[in-house]
Amino acid sequence: xxxxxxxxxxxxxxxxxxxxxxxxxxxxxxxxxxxxxxxxxxxxxxxxxxxxxxxxxxxxxxxxxxxxxxxxxxxxxxxxxxxxxxxxxxxxxxxxxxxxxxxxxxxxxxxxxxxxxxxxxxxxxxxxxxxxxxxxxxxxxxxxxxxxxxxxxxxxxxxxxxxxxxxxxxxxxxxxxxxxxxxxxxxxxxxxxxxxxxxxxxxxxxxxxxxxxxxxxxxxxxxxxxxxxxxxxxxxxxxxxxxxxxxxxxxxxxxxxxxxxxxxxxxxxxxxxxxxxxxxxxxxxxxxxxxxxxxxxxxxxxxxxxxxxxxxxxxxxxxxxxxxxxxxxxxxxxxxxxxxxxxxxxxxxxxxxxxxxxxxxxxxxxxxxxxxxxxxxxxxxxxxxxxxxxxxxxxxxxxxxxxxxxxxxxxxxxxxxxxxxxxxxxxxxxxxxxxxxxxxxxxxxxxxxxxxxxxxxxxxxxxxxxxxxxxxxxxxxxxxxxxxxxxxxxxxxxxxxxxxxxxxxxxxxxxxxxxxxxxxxxxxxxxxxxxxxxxxxxxxxxxxxxxxxxxxxxxxxxxxxxxxxxxxxxxxxxxxxxxxxxxxxxxxxxxxxxxxxxxxxxxxxxxxxxxxxxxxxxxxxxxxxxxxxxxxxxxxxxxxxxxxxxxxxxxxxxxxxxxxxxxxxxxxxxxxxxxxxxxxxxxxxxxxxxxxxxxxxxxxxxxxxxxxxxxxxxxxxxxxxxxxxxxxxxxxxxxxxxxxxxxxxxxxxxxxxxxxxxxxxxxxxxxxxxxxxxxxxxxxxxxxxxxxxxxx
Amino acid sequence: xxxxxxxxxxxxxxxxxxxxxxxxxxxxxxxxxxxxxxxxxxxxxxxxxxxxxxxxxxxxxxxxxxxxxxxxxxxxxxxxxxxxxxxxxxxxxxxxxxxxxxxxxxxxxxxxxxxxxxxxxxxxxxxxxxxxxxxxxxxxxxxxxxxxxxxxxxxxxxxxxxxxxxxxxxxxxxxxxxxxxxxxx
Numbered sequence: 001x002x003x004x005x006x007x008x009x010x011x012x013x014x015x016x017x018x019x020x021x022x023x024x025x026x027x028x029x030x031x032x033x034x035x036x037x038x039x040x041x042x043x044x045x046x047x048x049x050x051x052x053x054x055x056x057x058x059x060x061x062x063x064x065x066x067x068x069x070x071x072x073x074x075x076x077x078x079x080x081x082x083x084x085x086x087x088x089x090x091x092x093x094x095x096x097x098x099x100x101x102x103x104x105x106x107x108x109x110x111x112x113x114x115x116x117x118x119x120x121x122x123x124x125x126x127x128x129x130x131x132x133x134x135x136x137x138x139x140x141x142x143x144x145x146x147x148x149x150x151x152x153x154x155x156x157x158x159x160x161x162x163x164x165x166x167x168x169x170x171x172x173x174x175x176x177x178x179x180x181x182x183x184x185x186x187x188x189x190x191x192x193x194x195x196x197x198x199x200x201x202x203x204x205x206x207x208x209x210x211x212x213x214x215x216x217x218x219x220x221x222x223x224x225x226x227x228x229x230x231x232x233x234x235x236x237x238x239x240x241x242x243x244x245x246x247x248x249x250x251x252x253x254x255x256x257x258x259x260x261x262x263x264x265x266x267x268x269x270x271x272x273x274x275x276x277x278x279x280x281x282x283x284x285x286x287x288x289x290x291x292x293x294x295x296x297x298x299x300x301x302x303x304x305x306x307x308x309x310x311x312x313x314x315x316x317x318x319x320x321x322x323x324x325x326x327x328x329x330x331x332x333x334x335x336x337x338x339x340x341x342x343x344x345x346x347x348x349x350x351x352x353x354x355x356x357x358x359x360x361x362x363x364x365x366x367x368x369x370x371x372x373x374x375x376x377x378x379x380x381x382x383x384x385x386x387x388x389x390x391x392x393x394x395x396x397x398x399x400x401x402x403x404x405x406x407x408x409x410x411x412x413x414x415x416x417x418x419x420x421x422x423x424x425x426x427x428x429x430x431x432x433x434x435x436x437x438x439x440x441x442x443x444x445x446x447x448x449x450x451x452x453x454x455x456x457x458x459x460x461x462x463x464x465x466x467x468x469x470x471x472x473x474x475x476x477x478x479x480x481x482x483x484x485x486x487x488x489x490x491x492x493x494x495x496x497x498x499x500x501x502x503x504x505x506x507x508x509x510x511x512x513x514x515x516x517x518x519x520x521x522x523x524x525x526x527x528x529x530x531x532x533x534x535x536x537x538x539x540x541x542x543x544x545x546x547x548x549x550x551x552x553x554x555x556x557x558x559x560x561x562x563x564x565x566x567x568x569x570x571x572x573x574x575x576x577x578x579x580x581x582x583x584x585x586x587x588x589x590x591x592x593x594x595x596x597x598x599x600x601x602x603x604x605x606x607x608x609x610x611x612x613x614x615x616x617x618x619x620x621x622x623x624x625x626x627x628x629x630x631x632x633x634x635x636x637x638x639x640x641x642x643x644x645x646x647x648x649x650x651x652x653x654x655x656x657x658x659x660x661x662x663x664x665x666x667x668x669x670x671x672x673x674x675x676x677x678x679x680x681x682x683x684x685x686x687x688x689x690x691x692x693x694x695x696x697x698x699x700x701x702x703x704x705x706x707x708x709x710x711x712x713x714x715x716x717x718x719x720x721x722x723x724x725x726x727x728x729x730x731x732x733x734x735x736x737x738x739x740x741x742x743x744x745x746x747x748x749x750x751x752x753x754x755x756x757x758x759x760x761x762x763x764x765x766x767x768x769x770x771x772x773x774x775x776x777x778x779x780x781x782x783x784x785x786x787x788x789x790x791x792x
Numbered sequence: 793x794x795x796x797x798x799x800x801x802x803x804x805x806x807x808x809x810x811x812x813x814x815x816x817x818x819x820x821x822x823x824x825x826x827x828x829x830x831x832x833x834x835x836x837x838x839x840x841x842x843x844x845x846x847x848x849x850x851x852x853x854x855x856x857x858x859x860x861x862x863x864x865x866x867x868x869x870x871x872x873x874x875x876x877x878x879x880x881x882x883x884x885x886x887x888x889x890x891x892x893x894x895x896x897x898x899x900x901x902x903x904x905x906x907x908x909x910x911x912x913x914x915x916x917x918x919x920x921x922x923x924x925x926x927x928x929x930x931x932x933x934x935x936x937x938x939x940x941x942x943x944x945x946x947x948x949x950x951x952x953x954x955x956x957x958x959x960x961x962x963x964x965x966x967x968x969x970x971x972x973x974x975x976x977x
Contacts, residue, residue, distance in 0.1 A: 113811050113884065114894050116901075118868035119877035122811045160815050173976050177851075181971045330941040331962045334916065335903065336969040337923050338857060340886065341976060348855035352925030359924065363934055366941075744948065751949020 101135040103145040167191060171627055177343040179585065179630060180351060182641025186587055189650045190626065193598055194619040196307055200300045200605070200612040207296045208609050211287050212262055215273040230270075230682040233523035237533055237677035238267070249453050252548060254541040254608075263544075263610045265536035266678035268293055290680035291694055294669070294687060297606045301662060304602070308658060312651035333358060350636045357639075387481045394474065394495055398502055401466045405506045409459040413514075416455055460542075460549040463503045467596070468557065471496045471589060489639075493588045497653065500596050501660055504603075507546075508664055511539055515672065523676055534678035539668075540608030547600050547611070551618055554593065558625050558633065566633040584637040585630050591650055594622060599657035606665050799823070799838040812884035814977075819880065822977055825850070826879050834876070844872035847879065852975045857922035861902045886975040895973050896963040900956050910953040913939055 109129055112122050137145050163169070168191065176184045220231050238260065250256030260267055273287040337355050342348050474495050478488055515535045562583060569581025601615040670688045674681040681687050695703070708714055800808075800820070808819045826842075827834040829849055834840050844863045853859045863872040866882040874882070884890060885898050905915045916939045924930055930938075946954055946962050954962075963969050 109810055113813060114891070116894070116897050119811065119881055120868065123807055126807065126811060156815055160817065176976070181968070185971075328945055328962055328965055330938065331946050332966045332968060334919055334923065334938070334942055335899065335959075335962060336966050336972050339972045340856060341852060341972075341974055342855055343851035345855055349925070349927075352857075352923070353928060356924045356928040356930070359920070359930065359934075359938060362941075363937055366937075747948045748950050751951050754949065755951055 101137050101141075103137060103141070103148070105129050105132070105134050106145070106149065167194075168623065171623075175627065175630060176339075176341045178347045179636050180339040180342060180347070180641070182646055183585060183587065183630065183636075185641075185647050186590060186650070187623065187626070187630075189591070189647070190594055190619065190623050192311070193594060194616060194623070196304060197598075197601065197612050197616040197619055199303065199307075200601075201616050203296055203300045203303070204605070204609050204612055207292050208268070209262055211273065211289065211292070212268060215275065215287060217269050217271055217273070230676050233677045234682055236523070246449055249449055252545075253453060253456055254544045259537060259541070263608060264540045265607045265609070266534040266675075268609075268680045270680045270682050288694070290690055293680040294691055296609075297665070300605070300612075301602075304658060308651060308655050312648065312655060330362065333362065347636050354636075354639065383482060390477050390481050393477065397470060397473065398495075398499055401470060401499065402502050402506045404466070405459060405462055405503050406510065408462045409507065409510045412455040412458045413510075416452065457545060457549060459507065460546045461553075463507065463546065464549050464553045466503060467500055468553070470499050474499075489588055493592070493649075493653070496588070496592055497656065500592065504599070504660075507542070511542060515539075534675045536607045536675060536679055540604055540611075543600055543604030544608050544611065544614075547597060547604070547614065547618070550597060550600070551622075554622065554625055558629050562629065562633045583634050585634040586637060587639075587641050587646060588649075590626060590629075591646075591653060594619070595650075595653050595657045597622070598654065599661045602658060602661035603665060606669070808880060812880055813887045813889040814880070814884055818887075818977060822880055822883050823876060825977070826876050839876045841869075841873050841875045844874070847872075847874045857925065858902050858919075861905065865898060865901045883975065883977055886973070887977065888974060892963060892970055893960070895970065896960045897956075899963065899969075899973055900959050903959075910955055911959060912953040913943075916942055916954075 109126055112125055112129075115122065115125075117125075136142070168187070172184055172187055175187060247257070250258050254263065258264075262268070269289045271289060273289060275285045275287070333355075337358075339351065342351055471492070475492055478492050481491075483491060515538075565581045565583060567581075568577050569583075572578060572581065597615065597618060601611050604611045668687075670686060673685055674687055676682050681690050684690050684693075695706075800823070805816045805819060808814065809816050812819070814822065823834075823838070830840070830842055830846050833842065844860065844867075847863055848854055848859050853862065856862065860872060862882065863874060864870065866878050866885075867874050868878050885894055900911070903911055903915060903919055905918050906912070917935055920930065920935055920938055943952065943954075946958050948958050948961070949955075
């Protein structure tokens with residue numbers, strides 16, 4: 001970089017500097033320094049020799065070096081000054097020795113902030129850099145540099161603005177201060193879900209809801225067609241007078257007037273909207289509603305999948321880097337244990353306690369592992385028996401709750417069917433003879449409505465209540481199985497997930513049985529109302545009700561049950577009441593709450609396109625509910641939640657929920673016949689048939705390409721190539737792993753070498769010192785003797 | 793932030809912006825926070841030196857088990873007393889934008905209690921004791937075991953202490969460190 005001349009000059013300049021620094025600098029770049037080195041070594045304490053090693057000297061450069069390797073020599077020289085903070089600035093190498101241009105100077109100024117020196121030194125360095133003579137950039141380079149500078153300033157401004165707009169910043173800070181980073185990562189996850197739902201909603205709004213609202217459907221008359229055609233049936237369904245229902249009740253049930261709104265599948269049109277634009281030579285513009293109705297769910301499903309996988313992959317990568325076995329568990333615990341953001345005395349105390357427990361737990365685990373080998377046969381068998389028993393019990397509870405849901409669902413269905421029949425009869429009576437009984441009927445009618453609503457909601461209330469009670473039982477039972485702490489969380493989480501999913505599965509299978517009932521009347525008539533005239537809407541309604549119930553119970557649990565509990569806990573001294581009252585923020589449970597809601601949203605969005613929008617609103621509100629739970633009701637949990645660990649946990653649970661929710665929807669799209677009376681796919685055997693039919697209308701060229709992708713001539717080579725790549729990367733990874741092992745061994749050997757050499761060196765120095773002393777003493781004796789000699 | 797502006801010239805702010813991971817507004821905000829620690833003193837002299845006890849009243853520092861070490865590492869006079877510029881340096885390192893390497897550098901110094909440029913057994917013991925707080929005490933053998941485990945994991949060259957390179961290696965692999973070694977302004 002610099003010529004030999006300037007190097008020499010610099011060396012002579014630095015000369016005083018190195019010495020002043022207490023002989024702490026030496027390097028091979030410095031051939032004339034051997035003498036000095038030796039002197040320094042003598043001066044240094046033998047024990048402190050290690051600090052003179054070049055590796056130690058260079059450590060401060062690592063901070064800066066990483067940023068950029070350009071200009072390395074110069075940087076490493078001034079970064080090295082940071083080693084001891086008392087070094088005067090005069091010591092700094094003259095930075096202006098080789099002229100640099102403006103851009104590089106600016107880059108260097110930007111790097112100063114990474115240097116671990118006090119502000120006034122930084123400022124001096126900056127001033128030095130700024131005042132140094134530098135080349136002005138010319139022409140294009142100047143322009144580019146200007147651009148870079150402007151871009152830099154702009155990006156700072158931009159991040160500032162974005163930071164200000166960031167949602168819930170102060171709330172997150174507050175939670176972080178009280179509960180630490182693990183719990184905050186939960187709230188960040190909640191926010192992430194909000195954005196995901198928002199994105200899905202915008203898909204739905206732009207491509208489904210807006211076209212339906214804005215474009216005008218062509219009306220066909222039923223008369224021209226056969227009695228059982230889709231047009232007649234749907235007209236019968238859509239135009240029939242609605243039975244009068246209570247507005248509020250139909251709002252929460254999604255029936256009555258709500259059924260005919262764009263909330264549900266039923267009202268979406270099966271037509272190609274055509275639109276003439278006069279000014280553009282009478283061009284026709286088409287909007288294919290059914291196609292968009294199937295493409296939108298596919299695209300949001302793909303979008304969510306990509307979003308999840310991308311976020312999970314980031315966490316996964318981190319985990320992979322970390323893993324190398326649970327290598328740095330203890331180091332992470334010791335060095336990354338404290339959350340520096342904690343600012344509250346009480347939570348600091350709890351954090352101390354949590355860390356203490358964690359350390360204890362880790363040590364115990366170690367002992368546990370040792371004991372495991374030592375454990376006697378009987379106790380091992382006893383433990384396994386205990387676990388087996390608990391597993392069986394859990395299984396029994398799961399089945400029992402499934403049966404309970406099944407029975408209640410059937411019961412409420414039967415009751416509702418009965419009710420409907422009598423109701424129709426009543427109506428019939430009312431129409432034929434207007435009796436004075438009518439007044440009486442009205443009141444009983446509204447009472448019946450309420451009863452109906454209750455019956456409608458009964459299965460969902462059961463599900464949600466089970467979801468609240470059963471996990472408590474599980475968490476009580478898991479204490480009897482002596483699992484390791486990390487596994488305890490995982491297993492109880494898994495069981496709870498199973499419970500929630502099985503209850504959903506029972507519900508769906510019940511609905512499925514009803515839908516595929518061969519006796520179901522396919523075509524609606526003007527005069528009579530049947531259940532399941534439009535089964536997609538029905539499914540949508542069920543999930544809509546489920547999500548409402550879940551949300552309502554969240555509110556009830558938080559404000560009506562848990563709030564008084566927390567109040568009791570805070571203001572009582574009795575032990576017993578305290579046990580009832582105190583709640584800690586048990587993360588897995590809260591994660592499940594929102595993942596469950598998200599699962600329902602995914603499942604229902606095909607049948608009820610408004611569900612993502614409702615989900616967005618709920619996520620927004622749930623944030624505040626959970627924040628309230630967290631800050632007001634709960635005390636910090638005595639379990640340490642690691643941010644990275646919990647993040648990957650959230651994502652895997654979410655991915656599971658996604659797969660589970662997409663399967664039934666995909667099945668219904670591929671296999672079940674859509675309703676005749678309603679929706680964009682009336683008249684087709686399956687929804688997928690429509691897609692195939694549309695695909696047949698594509699140009700020949702496109703079709704050929706797609707078919708080619710499906711044939712074996714393409715698939716087999718592609719598969720082979722993929723396998724080849726897989727193998728290649730696997731081999732590279734294996735080689736790297738081996739290399740890491742080798743390097744690690746080498747490092748240990750180097751360390752030993754270093755120790756050995758240092759010992760030898762210090763021994764040598766000691767010897768040398770002794771010899772010097774002896775020589776001194778000898779010369780002193782000589783002097784003395786000569787003095788004596790002369791005096792004589 | 794209006795009244796804070798009068799205490800700094802545009803030039804100083806530009807300097808601070810260039811030399812820390814903060815924007816000008818954040819610098820002013822930091823100064824407000826600093827001022828809140830000792831209003832009359834800082835109001836008088838914007839860069840007044842506050843004794844360590846005063847600085848430790850900052851909420852996050854007050855409960856931090858390594859509070860005195862943090863102050864000492866960042867204090868330009870090395871005795872724990874901090875001027876505003878020291879405080880700004882501190883907050884800049886703890887801010888979200890500071891890269892991992894910078895954080896690791898300072899964390900190493902914070903954990904290096906005896907200042908011998910290595911995290912040795914005594915340093916590790918001190919860290920562990922401070923982590924557990926004053927009320928809960930681990931037994932001596934437990935601490936010994938933990939220190940041993942830490943060294944087993946991280947002491948690559950087997951010399952009984954963690955050098956900076958080894959420490960940085962750990963930090964590189966720990967995804968939680970960046971989250972936890974952070975104080976929001």
